Amino acid sequence: MLQVRNLRCARGGVPVLDHVSFDVLAGEALILRGPNGVGKTTLLRTLAGLQPALDGTIDYPEGTGAYASHADGIKTALTVTENLTFWAQVYGRDVHDSVYDTFDLDSLRGRAAGTLSAGQKRRLGLARLGVIGRNVLFLDEPTVSLDGFSVRMFADWMRDTHLAQGGCAVIATHIDLGLEAPTLDLTPFVAAYDAGGGSDEAFL
Amino acid sequence: MKALLWRDLALAVRAGGGFGLGLAFFLIVVVLVPFGVGPDRSTLALIAPGILWVAALLAALLSLDRIFALDYEDGSLALLATAPLPLEGVALVKALAHWITTGLPLTLVAPALGFFLNMAPAAYGYLLVSLALGTPALSMIGSFGAALTVGLRRGGLLLSLLVLPLYVPTLIFGAEAVRRGMDGTGATAPLMLMGAITLGCFALLPFAAAAVLRINLR
Numbered sequence: 001m002l003q004v005r006n007l008r009c010a011r012g013g014v015p016v017l018d019h020v021s022f023d024v025l026a027g028e029a030l031i032l033r034g035p036n037g038v039g040k041t042t043l044l045r046t047l048a049g050l051q052p053a054l055d056g057t058i059d060y061p062e063g064t065g066a067y068a069s070h071a072d073g074i075k076t077a078l079t080v081t082e083n084l085t086f087w088a089q090v091y092g093r094d095v096h097d098s099v100y101d102t103f104d105l106d107s108l109r110g111r112a113a114g115t116l117s118a119g120q121k122r123r124l125g126l127a128r129l130g131v132i133g134r135n136v137l138f139l140d141e142p143t144v145s146l147d148g149f150s151v152r153m154f155a156d157w158m159r160d161t162h163l164a165q166g167g168c169a170v171i172a173t174h175i176d177l178g179l180e181a182p183t184l185d186l187t188p189f190v191a192a193y194d195a196g197g198g199s200d201e202a203f204l
Numbered sequence: 205m206k207a208l209l210w211r212d213l214a215l216a217v218r219a220g221g222g223f224g225l226g227l228a229f230f231l232i233v234v235v236l237v238p239f240g241v242g243p244d245r246s247t248l249a250l251i252a253p254g255i256l257w258v259a260a261l262l263a264a265l266l267s268l269d270r271i272f273a274l275d276y277e278d279g280s281l282a283l284l285a286t287a288p289l290p291l292e293g294v295a296l297v298k299a300l301a302h303w304i305t306t307g308l309p310l311t312l313v314a315p316a317l318g319f320f321l322n323m324a325p326a327a328y329g330y331l332l333v334s335l336a337l338g339t340p341a342l343s344m345i346g347s348f349g350a351a352l353t354v355g356l357r358r359g360g361l362l363l364s365l366l367v368l369p370l371y372v373p374t375l376i377f378g379a380e381a382v383r384r385g386m387d388g389t390g391a392t393a394p395l396m397l398m399g400a401i402t403l404g405c406f407a408l409l410p411f412a413a414a415a416v417l418r419i420n421l422r
Contacts, residue, residue: 048286051422067286071279075211077218082211089207090287128283 072125076114330385
């Protein structure tokens with residue numbers, strides 16, 4: 001469903017990753033790992049189309065990708081329902097009530113998003129993925145500020161709803177999500193930007 | 205695109221949205237001018253078109269940096285850029301929302317403020333028409349400027365410097381139309397030129413704004 005070949009991507013004009021190749025089939029997730037600064041976010045932004053690839057190809061059906069960044073993109077002055085409805089409308093879809101149950105937002109529906117805790121905001125941000133109905137998800141640290149219970153809730157949604165319905169996902173994370181998914185360590189793909197072949201510690 | 209327009213309007217009228225900021229600024233400037241210039245009614249009537257137009261322009265400038273900066277900071281701009289909505293449409297809708305929350309209220313209260321400045325009643329209609337034609341261009345040009353400076357911290361000054369020269373033609377034709385309306389010398393030509401500027405802005409600038417947004421989001 002998602003095919004990446006020999007991808008080279010850059011951050012601020014400096015090549016960060018090179019020769020990245022992988023496949024993700026429908027119903028499969030890929031976990032990206034690597035130390036801070038290795039280029040997980042850069043790779044995800046490139047996959048999502050926010051920045052052009054320097055080289056290589058990214059192939060997935062057009063109009064199926066969606067990106068979720070560190071920031072949730074929540075409007076604090078709007079309520080939980082208004083936030084979700086907005087994103088659903090942007091993607092031309094309806095909000096099903098089951099989303100509120102899945103992400104444990106039922107009791108928060110009428111609350112202004114600005115009054116939510118960090119974890120609740122994050123759940124709202126993840127619930128956005130549940131309403132936009134996109135198949136290929138690029139998730140950057142989806143579990144930041146979530147408690148253990150919410151992490152399991154997210155993993156359950158990912159496994160039982162998203163992947164079970166034939167979606168796929170590329171997830172950058174540092175923790176164990178409890179998903180049976182292949183892992184890709186990005187450390188071997190770090191681009192040699194120093195001609196001397198010395199260490200790239202300086203910019204890691 | 206309708207959803208985005210409604211969201212922006214809802215955000216503008218809720219707490220901290222800044223709706224009415226431009227309007228209050230406009231009101232304050234126009235009310236203060238007679239104190240500064242003095243109570244001579246013929247002088248006030250003479251400078252009224254220029255004052256009203258300059259005040260409207262500065263009021264529109266006041267809220268420009270919010271057009272994209274807020275969405276950029278909370279991450280929604282990156283999400284919108286990856287959404288099925290074209291970025292050109294986003295820029296257009298943002299400019300439209302800015303106009304509805306600043307330009308439109310300014311246009312509607314301007315005749316009442318013209319009264320404060322002893323403007324000739326014959327010119328009220330021209331003031332209304334010229335602002336209605338000109339303020340959309342201010343919002344669209346401003347939306348382009350806001351897109352250019354979206355990634356910058358404290359980009360407000362740079363934004364003003366970039367946008368003000370582009371505002372000058374609209375200001376000249378707008379104030380000229382009202383002045384001619386007041387003299388009764390026929391305001392059709394400046395109004396048509398201003399309309400052309402506005403239409404040109406709406407035809408070209410959404411694409412320019414979308415292009416610079418893409419670069420700024422990299």
